[in-house]
Amino acid sequence: MKKSRVLSRIVIGLTLLFLFAPIAVLIAYSFNSGKSTVVFQDFSFRWYQNLFEDKAALAALRNSVVLAVVSTLISTVMGTFAAYGISRMRSRFFRSTVMSVTNIPMMNPDIITGISLMLMFVFVGTMLGLAESLSFYTMLIAHINFSLPYIILSVLPKFNQMDKAMPEAALDLGCTPMQSFFKVELPEIMPGVLTGGLMAFTMSLDDFVISYFTKGSGFQTLPLYIYSMTKKTVTPKMYALATIIFFVILTLLLISNLTDQDDGKNHKAKNN
Amino acid sequence: MKTAVKNRDGRGVSLLRRIAAAPHVAWSVLFVVVPLIFVAYYSFTDREFSFTLDNIAAFFTPRYLQILWRSVKLALLATGFCLLIGYPAAYFIARADAKKQKILIMLIMLPMWMNFLIRTYAWMVILQDKGIFNSVLLSLGLKPLKLMYNEGAVVLGMVYDYLPYMIMPIYSVMLKLDPRLVEAASDLGCNGFQVLRKVVVPQSVPGVISGIMMVFVPSISTFYISQKLGGGTFLLIGDVIENQYTANNLHMAAAISLVLMILLLAGMFVMNRFADDGAEGGLIP
Known part of the structure; x- marks a missing residue:
């Protein structure tokens, strides 16, 4: 018993060390006043200041947030309704076909999803005689595309677990189908919708590969900006950016963990 | 009613x-x-959109086949290392007590959500000729090593970037493992290793399979990791697709993508034969 405990600590400890050591290096050197990644000169916020004065970085951040918000909203609404429809499909064949197609963007390598969309956009754009085939909208379509399976996969189980008698009772008591959906079914599936939405939002902020192939010339997201930064010699400005991203994700994860716990409490309250 | x-x-x-x-x-x-x-x-078309087999035929030449082989080899190596590190990690995390488990899983997911461009670049900072690792060697009076721009560095990058994708699905099947089965096995005289081999491992196959797919697919199709840590000294299949795209050679980019996709589909088909149902062991625990 004791031996396996020690082993467990060693294994988990080494794994976490491996995962976090490189990130810790970036965070440490983001506070270095010099450019070197070997000598730590002085503690300073110089690179943070540098970052906040960088207009391109701020524009990229704004673009990323706009894109993530819009694509999350559209994919969450479309995906939630899709999960509702799929959970109520009678034909097994149709349901499994829809699910297989839904899973394609998740199973395919990002590079192929990106290339395939780009080929279609370029083809259609050339056919329509557009000066530029790729734009904010092509990227938006791409982001909705890879978000949808994650929304559906987190909402669908909630529909399947739900007591089917509840919406029926609502209908019996005089609700219209729409009312029953918004008053009975939506509150039940809400945790799944939120999980899926949060996932879609983070994935949209994080995506590089698919965005790289479907980007228009005037619209740069944060990952695309990071890519262009790492093409040249990198200044610690990038480390400052990485540090900020790290703490934002940490906060998001903490929030989602806390809401999970609240969820459990609510359930307990209901049962009492 | x-x-x-x-x-x-x-x-x-x-x-x-x-x-x-x-x-x-x-x-x-x-x-x-x-x-x-x-x-x-x-x-299957050329620039004038008339039918041709040239693009596909161009792929089946020694140059491209060698690139394909290298990509498969490095992706397999990365997947193997991820399994080697990820399986025990997932096993022990699933056995930790509930409160600790939540924190540990959060820690595994944290780097997963950090952009992989940054994570890859972090290794450049460490492995560079004048990077941290070499400065440690120098201060110990040892000779600096050439750590970057080789296949090993690229595999390291892949393992680092995609390790959480291996841990998460294995962890989620381990959670569902009935502890009574383990108890029963040891009661019936299995030693620790036998319990692992006869009870734990067979039950975790679906998680392992989805972990393998989730690491192998992005590894074989990467172009950023090989560009940065490989320094362009050798190409992977993702690099070739990206190169053809930037050179506006869309028909060739499509042909290579098609071959890659068909190979992966075939691979998944074989893998799914091993797993009875792929329903378990998703990324979402």
């Missing part, structure tokens, strides 16, 4: 049910299926 519903509101309900998935189905056809058809269409 059911018939009552049908008589009064049944039409409305079934209409909503029927059309609820329609936007998504239309979307998937238009933006998932049709683009894949375009990949095939571009693969």
